[in-house]
Amino acid sequence: MKYLLALSFFLAFNIIFCQKINIKHFNEYNIEKLQPLISYLNSEVQKNYKEKDKAVKYDNLFRVSMAGQNYDLALSQLDSVRSVYKKSNPISAYAMGTQYEIYIKTKKNKNSQRDFQGTYKEEFLKKYESLPVKAQIILPRYFSGDLEKTKKEILASLKNDFENKDSVDLKKALLLCRNYNSYITGPTFDIAKGYLKELDSKNFEVKDSLLINNEISIRVVLNKKITHPESTILVNSIYPDSDDANDQKVQASYGYHSVYIYPRGKYTSNAAIEPFEHEQEDINKVIDWVIKQPWSNGKVGMIGGSYLGFSQWATAKNIHPALKTIIPQASVGIGVVDFPMNNNIFASYSLRWINYVTNNKMLDPGFKDEEHWNSVFKKWYEGGEAFNKLDSIAGKKSIIFQRWLKHPSFDSYWQKMIPYKNEYANINIPVLTITGYYDSDQLGALYYFRNHYKYNKNANHYLIIGPYDHSGAQGYIKNNLKGYTIDAAANMDIGNITMEWFDYILKGKSKPSILKDKINYQVMGANEWKSTSNIDDFDKNTLKFYIRTRNQLSLEKDSNKSFTPLTVDLKDRSNADELLKQKDNVLDSKIDNSNTIIFSSEPFEKPIEFSGNFVGNLKLSVNKKDVDLYMKLYEKTSEGKYFLLSTYYGRASYAKSSEKRDLLRENKKTTVTITNNEFVSKKMEKGSQLVLVLGVIKNPLMQINYGTGKDVSEETIKDAATPLEIKFYNNSFIEIPISFK
Numbered sequence: 152m153k154y155l156l157a158l159s160f161f162l163a164f165n166i167i168f169c170q171k172i173n174i175k176h177f178n179e180y181n182i183e184k185l186q187p188l189i190s191y192l193n194s195e196v197q198k199n200y201k202e203k204d205k206a207v208k209y210d211n212l213f214r215v216s217m218a219g220q221n222y223d224l225a226l227s228q229l230d231s232v233r234s235v236y237k238k239s240n241p242i243s244a245y246a247m248g249t250q251y252e253i254y255i256k257t258k259k260n261k262n263s264q265r266d267f268q269g270t271y272k273e274e275f276l277k278k279y280e281s282l283p284v285k286a287q288i289i290l291p292r293y294f295s296g297d298l299e300k301t302k303k304e305i306l307a308s309l310k311n312d313f314e315n316k317d318s319v320d321l322k323k324a325l326l327l328c329r330n331y332n333s334y335i336t337g338p339t340f341d342i343a344k345g346y347l348k349e350l351d352s353k354n355f356e357v358k359d360s361l362l363i364n365n366e367i368s369i370r371v372v373l374n375k376k377i378t379h380p381e382s383t384i385l386v387n388s389i390y391p392d393s394d395d396a397n398d399q400k401v402q403a404s405y406g407y408h409s410v411y412i413y414p415r416g417k418y419t420s421n422a423a424i425e426p427f428e429h430e431q432e433d434i435n436k437v438i439d440w441v442i443k444q445p446w447s448n449g450k451v452g453m454i455g456g457s458y459l460g461f462s463q464w465a466t467a468k469n470i471h472p473a474l475k476t477i478i479p480q481a482s483v484g485i486g487v488v489d490f491p492m493n494n495n496i497f498a499s500y501s502l503r504w505i506n507y508v509t510n511n512k513m514l515d516p517g518f519k520d521e522e523h524w525n526s527v528f529k530k531w532y533e534g535g536e537a538f539n540k541l542d543s544i545a546g547k548k549s550i551i552f553q554r555w556l557k558h559p560s561f562d563s564y565w566q567k568m569i570p571y572k573n574e575y576a577n578i579n580i581p582v583l584t585i586t587g588y589y590d591s592d593q594l595g596a597l598y599y600f601r602n603h604y605k606y607n608k609n610a611n612h613y614l615i616i617g618p619y620d621h622s623g624a625q626g627y628i629k630n631n632l633k634g635y636t637i638d639a640a641a642n643m644d645i646g647n648i649t650m651e652w653f654d655y656i657l658k659g660k661s662k663p664s665i666l667k668d669k670i671n672y673q674v675m676g677a678n679e680w681k682s683t684s685n686i687d688d689f690d691k692n693t694l695k696f697y698i699r700t701r702n703q704l705s706l707e708k709d710s711n712k713s714f715t716p717l718t719v720d721l722k723d724r725s726n727a728d729e730l731l732k733q734k735d736n737v738l739d740s741k742i743d744n745s746n747t748i749i750f751s752s753e754p755f756e757k758p759i760e761f762s763g764n765f766v767g768n769l770k771l772s773v774n775k776k777d778v779d780l781y782m783k784l785y786e787k788t789s790e791g792k793y794f795l796l797s798t799y800y801g802r803a804s805y806a807k808s809s810e811k812r813d814l815l816r817e818n819k820k821t822t823v824t825i826t827n828n829e830f831v832s833k834k835m836e837k838g839s840q841l842v843l844v845l846g847v848i849k850n851p852l853m854q855i856n857y858g859t860g861k862d863v864s865e866e867t868i869k870d871a872a873t874p875l876e877i878k879f880y881n882n883s884f885i886e887i888p889i890s891f892k
Contacts, residue, residue: 170199170320170321171318171319171320171321172192172195172196172199172318172319172320172321172324173317173318174188174313174316174317174318174319175317175318177191177313180309180310180313180314182302182305182306182309182334185331186220188313189218189219189327189328189331190219190220192215192219192324192325192327192328193215193216193218193219193221193328194219195321195324196212196215196321196324196325196328197212197215197216199321200212200215200321200325203631204631205231205232205235205630206232206235206236206630209228209229209231209232209235210232211325211329212228213225213226213228213229213231213232213248213251214251214328214329214332215325215328215329215332216228217251217254217255217332217336218328218329218331218332218335219328220258222255222258222259225251225255226252226255229248229251229252232247232248233245233247233248235630238639238642238643238644239626239628239630239642239643239644239645240626240627240628240644240646241644241647242283242285242286242289242401242646243286243289245282245283245286246282246286246287246289246290246293247293248293249278249282249290249293250293250294250336250339250340250343251332251336252278253271253274253275253278253339253343254271254336254339256274256277256278257270257271257274257339260273260274268342271339271342272342272346275342275343275346276346279346279350284354284404285401285404287350288351288397288400288401288404289397289398289401290343290347291344291347291351291394291397292394292397294340294343294344294347295340296333296337296340298333298334298337298338301330301333301334301337302334304330305327305330305331305334308323308326308327308330309327312327313327351400353375354374354375354376354400354404355372355373355374355375355400355403356372356373356375357370357371357372357373357396357399358370358371358372358373359396360418360419362419362420363433363436363437363440364436366415366420366421366422366433367412367413367414367415367420367433367436367437368412368413368417368418368419368420369410369411369412369413369437370395370396370399370410370411371408371409371410372396372399372400372402372403372408372409372410373403373408373446374403374404374406374407374408377406377408377446379448380445380446380447380448380449381406381407381408381446381447381448382407382408382447382448382450382451382452382475382653382657382658383407383408383409383410383441383447383450383451383452384402384403384407384408384409384410384451384452384453384454384653385409385410385412385434385437385438385441385451385452385453385454386398386399386409386410386411386412386453386454386455386459387411387412387413387414387430387434387453387455387459387462387463387466388411388412388413388455388458388459388462389413389414389417389426389458389508390458390508390514391413391417391418391512391513391514392513392514395411399411402454402650405650405653405654406654406658407653407657408446408447410437410441412433412434412437414426414429414430414433415429415433416509416512417508417512417513418512418513419512420512424508424509425551426458426505426508426509426551427458427461427465427485427568428568430461430462430465430466430568431465431466431468431469431567431568431569432469434462434465434466434471435466435469435471438451438466438471438473438474439471441473442473449473450473450475450657451471451473451474451475452474452475452476452477452478452653452656452657453466453474453476453477453478454477454478454480454649454653455478455479455480456479456480456481456482456585456621456624456625457480457481457482457483457592457621457625458483459480460479460480460481460482460483460592460595460596461479461482461483461484461485461568461569461595463477463478463479463482464477464479464482464569464570464599465568465569467570467578467580468568468569468570468571468574470577470578470580474580475580475581475656475657476580476581476582476583476652476653476656476657477580477582477583478582478583478584478585478649478652478653479582479584479585479596479599480584480585480586480596480624480625480626480645480649481585481586481587481590481591481592481593481595481596481621481624481625482584482586482592482595482596482599483592483595484592484594484595484596484598484599485565485568485569485595486558486561486565486566486568486569487559487560487561487565487805487809488561488594488595488598488809488827489591489592489593489594489595489598490591490592490595491504491555492559493594493800493801493853494799494800494801494802494805494809494827495559495560495561495801495802495805495809496779496800496801496802496848496853496854496856497538497555497556497559497853497854497863497864498852498853498854499528499531499541499851499852499853499854500852501552501555502541502542502545502549502552503518503524504518505549505551505552506518506545506549509549509551525731525851527541527544527545528541528731528851528852529727529728529731529851530544531544531851532724532727532850532851532855533724533727534868535722535724535867535868535869535871536867536868537864537865537866537867538556538854538855538863538864538865538866539553539556539864539865556864559812559862559863559864560805560809560810560811560812561809561810562810569599570599570602572602572606573606574606575602575603575605575606575607575610576606576607577607578603578607578610579607579609579610579611580611581611581612581613581656582603582610582611582612582613583612583613583614583615583649583652583666584596584597584599584600584612584613584614584615585614585615585616585624585625585645585649586614586615586616586619586624587616587617587618587619587620587621587623587624588616588617588618588619588675588829588830588831588832589618589619589620589623589632589633589737589795589829590619590620590621590623590624591620591621592621593616593624593829593830594827594828594829596624597686597830598827600612600614600686601686604685604686612669613666613669613670613671614669614670614671614672614686615645615648615665615666615671615672616670616671616672616673616830616832617637617641617672617673617680618632618635618637618638618641618673618675618737619632619641620632620633624645625645626644626645626646626649628641628642628643628645630642632737633734633735633736633737633738634736634737634738634739635675635736635737635738635794637675638673638675638676638677638678638679639678640673640678640679640680641673641675643665648663648665651663665680666682667680667682668682668683668684669682669683669684669685670682670683670684670685670686670688672762672832673832674760674762674832674833674834675831675832675833675834676833676834676835676836677760677834681762681832689762689763689764689888690763690888691888692888692889692890693886693887693888693889694706694759694886694887694889695884695885695886696752696841696843696884696885696886696887697709697881697882697883697884698715698750698843698845698879698881698883698884698885699715699750699881700713700714700715700881702715702748702749702750702751703750703751703752704750704751704752704841704842704843704885705752705753706752708881708882708884709881709882711881712880712881712882713880713881714878714879714880714881715748715878715879715881716876716877716878716879717746717747717748717845717846717847717876717877717878717879718874718875718876718877719746719847719849719874719875719877720871720874720875721849721855721857721868721870721871721874721875722868722871722872722874724868726745727851729745730745730850730851730852731851731852735795735798736795737794737795738792738793738794738795739792739793739795740791740792740793741793742783742785742793742842742844743844744844745846746846746847746848746849747844747845747846747847748844748845748846748879749842749843749844749845750842750843750845751787751840751841751842751843752840752841752842753840754789754837754838754839754840755835755836755837755838755839755840755841756837757837758834758835758836758837759834759835759889759890760832760833760834760835760889760890761786761796761831761832761833761835761887761888761889762831762832762833762888762889762890763830763831763832763887763888764797764826764828764829764830764831764888765784765796765797765825765828765885765886765887765888766824766825766826766885766886767782767824767825767883767884767885767886768822768823768824768825768883768884769822769823769825769845769879769883770820770821770822770879770880770882770883771820771821771822771823771877771878771879771880771883772818772819772820772821772877772878772880773803773815773817773818773858773875773876773877773878774817774818774858774873774875774876774877775815775817775857775858775859775875776804776814776815776816776817776858776859776860777802777803777804777814777815777856777858777859777860777863778802778803778815778847778856778858778875778877779800779801779802779803779847779848779853779854779855779856780799780800780801780802780803780823780845780846780847780848781798781799781800781801781844781845781846781847781848782798782799782825782828782843782844782845782846782885783795783797783798783799783843783844784796784797784798784841784842784843784844784885784887785841785842785843785844786833786835786839786840786841786842787839787840787841787842788836788838788839789836789837789838789839793842794833796831796833797828797829797830797831798828798829799825799827799828799829800848800853801823801825801827802856802863803815803821803823806823806824806825807824814860820880825885841887843885845879847875847877857870857871858870858875
C-alpha cells in the first residue's frame with residue numbers, strides 16, 4: 152500500500168493568486184544572501200494568503216514560516232496539516248513533515264551552533280523513537296529531493312520574477328519560499344538516510360531484483376521478527392517505484408512477508424512489455440515459487456488498486472490453491488468496461504498511459520506533462536484525423552495502442568485476461584472489493600462484483616464503497632473531493648481495514664467492524680454507513696422520470712408523441728481549449744451544456760435517498776448508423792448548486808451487447824438501454840431537483856464517432872459532412888433507486 156503518495160509535500164496550488172507584493176526596496180538576489188528577502192516575503196504571505204483547503208493552506212504556510220525562520224509558527228502549522236489526515240491516514244499523518252520538524256528542532260537547539268551534525272542525530276533519534284513502527288518504515292520517502300533542480304528553479308525565479316521588478320505575484324513569492332526551504336533543508340536528507348538504513352536493517356531483510364523463469368522480476372521483504380513460516384502478501388504492480396520496498400515493509404510490519412511482482416519487461420526483466428496480457432499465468436508462477444520458500448506457510452493473499460486490482464482478478468481466472476483471499480481496490484475493468492474503453496468508447500488517455508508504462512523498465516516521467524498531452528489531444532481533435540493516428544501525432548507509433556484499437560468489442564482478446572462468465576463460479580475464496588462513487592474504475596470494480604455473484608450464488612464477496620475517487624479508494628482519501636466536503640463518517644483508515652481483513656482471513660482474527668453485511672456504503676449528506684446483503688436490493692423502490700418537451704423530467708408520461716431534437720456539428724472544433732479546461736467537479740455552480748439537452752424535475756417535496764445505479768430507456772432516432780451518448784445526473788440544490796450523482800458514456804451500437812456491434816438504422820426509431828453507469832448513495836434534500844444532462848460525445852479526450860458504421864478508429868472529419876441530428880422521444884425515461892428512510 153502507498154500511504155498518501157499524493158502528499159509527499161508537493162501539493163498543488165488550487166487557488167487564484169492576484170495579490171502583488173512590493174519588492175522595490177530589494178536589490179540583493181544572490182541565492183546565498185536571500186534570507187532578508189525570504190523573511191520579508193514570509194511576513195507578506197502570512198498576511199495575504201487565502202485558501203479554503205486546510206491541507207493545502209497549512210502545507211504552504213508552514214514551509215513559508217520555516218523559510219522565514221519563524222520556527223514555532225512553522226511547527227504549529229505543520230501540526231495543522233497532520234490533523235487533516237489523522238483519521239483517514241494516521242501513519243502518514245505521524246510521518247509527514249518529519250524531515251522539516253527534525254531540522255527545525257536542530258536549529259532551535261543551542262548545541263547545533265557548535266555541533267550541527269551531532270545535534271541533528273540526537274533530534275533525529277528522538278523523533279524516530281517517538282513514531283509508531285509503521286511510520287518509521289515510510290520515513291525514507293520524506294527524505295528525498297533534487298537539490299540541483301531546486302537550485303535551478305530558485306535562480307530562474309529570481310531572474311524572471313524578482314530582478315528589476317517593483318512587485319511580485321503572491322503565488323511566485325510563495326513558490327520561492329517553498330523552494331528556498333527545500334534548498335536549505337535538503338543537505339540534511341542524506342544524513343538522515345544513512346541513519347534510516349542502519350535502523351531499518353535490524354527489522355527487515357530485502358531481497359531485490361530476483362527473476363522467476365528469467366522474465367518476471369520480484370522483490371521480497373521478510374520480517375526478521377517472524378521466527379516461523381508465515382503468510383505472504385503479494386502485489387503485482389506495473390508501476391516500479393523506489394518507494395515500493397517501504398510499502399512492503401509496512402505490510403511486513405503487520406506480521407507478514409511481502410512479495411512485489413513486476414510484469415514482464417518491467418524493473419529487471421528483459422521481456423517485452425505487454426500490459427494486461429500475462430498476469431493470468433505469470434502470477435501463479437510466482438505463487439508456486441513463494442510457497443516453496445522456507446519462510447512461507449503456504450498461504451498467499453493479494454492486494455492493490457487500479458492495475459494492481461485488475462491483476463488479482465486475472466489471477467483468479469485460474470485460481471491457485473495457495474491464494475486464500477484478494478483485496479482488489481479500484482480495479483481496472485479491462486477491455487470495454489472502463490479502460491481503455493468506457494462502454495466500448497476508447498479514451499485518449501489510454502495512449503498517455505501506454506507510454507507511461509511501456510517507454511522504459513520503470514516509468515516515463517513525461518506522463519505528468521499535462522500541457523504536452525493536452526496539446527497532443529488538441530492537435531488530433533482540431534485536425535480531424537482518425538483516432539488510430541493519435542500515437543503518430545504524439546510522436547511515435549505504439550504497438551500496444553494499435554493492438555488495442557483492433558479490438559473495439561469485448562472479444563476473446565480481452566476475455567482471456569480476466570474471468571469470463573462461468574469462470575467466476577470457480578472463485579470460492581473471500582474477496583474484499585473497495586471502490587468509490589467517483590472512482591474512474593468503479594465500473595470495473597462493480598463489474599467483477601456483480602459477475603462473481605451472478606455466476607456464484609455462494610460467493611463470499613464484500614464491498615466497501617463511499618465518496619472516494621480513484622486514489623481515495625486506495626487509501627488516499629480527500630476531505631475535500633472536487634468541491635464536496637465528505638462526511639466525517641467517510642473519512643476512515645482504509646489501509647488499516649485491509650490489514651484487518653488479512654488478519655481475519657489468514658490468521659483467524661475478528662472481521663473488520665465496517666463490514667456489517669456484504670455491501671457497505673456511505674450515504675453522502677447523511678453522515679452514516681448502511682449495509683445490505685444483495686446489490687439487487689437497491690432496485691426494489693424506484694422513481695421513473697420521463698423526458699418531455701420544454702426540458703422537463705416528469706413522473707408522468709406525456710401522451711403527446713413528440714420529441715426533443717439535438718443537432719451536433721461534428722466538424723466544429725472551435726471549443727478544444729474550453730473542453731480541455733473542464734473539471735468534473737462533484738459540487739459546482741454550473742454544468743457543461745455543449746452538445747447537450749438539460750432536463751429538470753420539479754423540486755422534491757421531501758428528502759429522498761438515491762442509492763444504487765440509475766437505468767434508462769432512450770427512445771431515439773438519428774440520421775447516422777451510430778452515435779456516442781453521455782448522460783450525467785445531478786442534484787440541483789435549493790441554493791442552485793449542482794451535485795454530480797452519476798455519469799454514463801456509451802456507444803449506441805453496443806447497447807445490446809458489448810461483444811457484438813449492432814448498427815442503427817438511419818432515421819428509424821430505436822431503443823437504447825442505459826446501464827453500466829456509476830453507483831452512488833446520496834441524501835437529496837427537500838427542495839432539490841433531479842437534473843439530467845443528455846448529450847453526444849464530441850471531445851478531445853475520447854474517440855469521435857462519426858456514425859458511418861465503419862470502425863470508429865478509422866473515421867475522420869471527412870465523414871462529418873452532414874451534422875448529426877438526433878431526436879429523443881417523450882416516452883424515453885430513466886429510473887433512479889430511492890428510499891424515503
